[in-house]
Amino acid sequence: xxxxxxxxxxxDQSRVAADLDAVQRxxxxxxxxxxxxxxxxxxxxxxxxxFLPTEVVSxxxxxxxxxxxxxxxxxxxxxxxxxxxxxxxxxxxxQFKDYRLTIHGTRQAFTTDGxxxxxxxxxxxxxxxxxxxxxxxxxxxxxxxxxxxxxxxEFECPDAVPGCISEEEAVKVVxxxxxxxxxxxxxxxxxxxxxx
Numbered sequence: 717x718x719x720x721x722x723x724x725x726x727x728d729q730s731r732v733a734a735d736l737d738a739v740q741r742x743x744x745x746x747x748x749x750x751x752x753x754x755x756x757x758x759x760x761x762x763x764x765x766x767f768l769p770t771e772v773v774s775x776x777x778x779x780x781x782x783x784x785x786x787x788x789x790x791x792x793x794x795x796x797x798x799x800x801x802x803x804x805x806x807x808x809x810x811q812f813k814d815y816r817l818t819i820h821g822t823r824q825a826f827t828t829d830g831x832x833x834x835x836x837x838x839x840x841x842x843x844x845x846x847x848x849x850x851x852x853x854x855x856x857x858x859x860x861x862x863x864x865x866x867x868x869x870e871f872e873c874p875d876a877v878p879g880c881i882s883e884e885e886a887v888k889v890v891x892x893x894x895x896x897x898x899x900x901x902x903x904x905x906x907x908x909x910x911x912x
Contacts, residue, residue: 815874
């Protein structure tokens with residue numbers, strides 16, 4: 717058997733909506749904001765819940781409660797934030813002073829040829845997880861899962877020289893990522909909803 721096939725994972729969108737509803741009930745509307753219509757239409761095709769640095773949310777939410785510029789699309793003037801959405805995944809890139817942060821969210825999962833158990837596992841969302849910080853040759857990364865989707869937050873140091881971000885700071889950045897659902901609502905500290 718080989719582990720070469722990629723199959724879409726089940727994303728529990730009803731859980732995401734319920735989590736956002738619970739935050740709105742418990743903490744009030746000050747914790748929830750929405751993309752403006754232009755930005756929301758850009759993200760309609762996003763196949764998984766979005767985890768974004770709040771700086772990217774500010775770029776996307778121009779005209780909403782989170783003030784900021786509008787995200788630049790390809791062909792326009794350079795921006796500090798970039799988002800690319802594909803059929804089964806998205807990438808967000810944000811350049812910070814000391815490092816570049818790339819977040820990759822996907823609903824693609826590896827399966828094995830002929831493995832009935834793997835196919836059955838795709839009928840429900842996979843459990844949440846958080847692997848913690850792992851140092852890499854270029855910086856470090858944190859992998860986590862939420863509502864059936866898998867995410868990698870990768871910190872890349874300039875000139876691929878590790879040490880631009882500590883484990884403690886990387887964990888803090890990931891804990892503060894905003895979560896945005898399919899309806900355009902976002903909350904601060906969205907990774908707090910991960911059930912470890």
